[in-house]
Amino acid sequence: MTEIIDEANRTVAVIAQIEDAAALEHLDAIASVEGLDALFIGRNDLTVSLGARSPSDSQVVDAVRAIHSAAQRHKRPLGMFASTVEEAGQWAAKGVSFFLLASDQQCMLQGVRDLVAGMRGR
Numbered sequence: 001m002t003e004i005i006d007e008a009n010r011t012v013a014v015i016a017q018i019e020d021a022a023a024l025e026h027l028d029a030i031a032s033v034e035g036l037d038a039l040f041i042g043r044n045d046l047t048v049s050l051g052a053r054s055p056s057d058s059q060v061v062d063a064v065r066a067i068h069s070a071a072q073r074h075k076r077p078l079g080m081f082a083s084t085v086e087e088a089g090q091w092a093a094k095g096v097s098f099f100l101l102a103s104d105q106q107c108m109l110q111g112v113r114d115l116v117a118g119m120r121g122r
Contacts, residue, residue, distance in 0.1 A: 013037045013038065014035055014036050014037050014038075015036075015037060015038045015039065015040050015079070016030050016031075016033065016036055016038075016039050016040070017039075017040045017041075017042050018030065018039060018040070018041050018042065018046065018067050019041070019042025019043075019044075019045035019046050019049065020045070020046070020049045021046070021049040021050050021063075022049075024063055024066060024067075027066060027067060027069075027070035028070055028073070028074070030070070031070045031071060031073065031074035031076050032074050036076065037076075037077070038071075038076055038077040038078065038079060038097070038098075039067060039070070039071045039076050039077075039078050039079070040078070040079040040080065041064055041067050041078070041079070041080040041081070042081065043055045043060065043064065043080060043081050044081060046060060046063060046064075047060050050063065055083070064080070068094065068095070068096070072095065077097040077098065078095070078096050078097055079096065079097060079098035079099060079100070080096055080099060080100075081099070081100045081101075082099045082100070082101055083101075084101075085101065088101065
């Protein structure tokens with residue numbers, strides 16, 4: 001059992017995903033959790049939770065900045081969804097460590113498109 005626990009501690013990352021407006025009131029408490037490896041901003045869900053129309057809405061941008069600040073205060077790596085490589089580059093310049101450039105839905109839809117195209121080509 002000790003070996004399994006040691007291996008898990010070496011290979012499993014614990015990431016807190018911030019995607020709800022209620023979390024914004026508790027950023028320091030979340031970022032300071034012992035054993036937490038990183039924070040991740042779920043911007044699309046956060047946008048919906050804030051009642052905004054777009055991830056570029058000022059209240060979403062302000063929330064992202066607040067999460068970014070909490071991550072920096074607690075020396076936590078920060079990741080986020082980025083719509084484009086350019087956007088990822090802009091946030092990387094501010095210290096964001098890792099990015100998703102496609103959602104799971106986008107990947108599934110692309111997979112279905114590829115499957116349909118492949119089947120039609122038979």
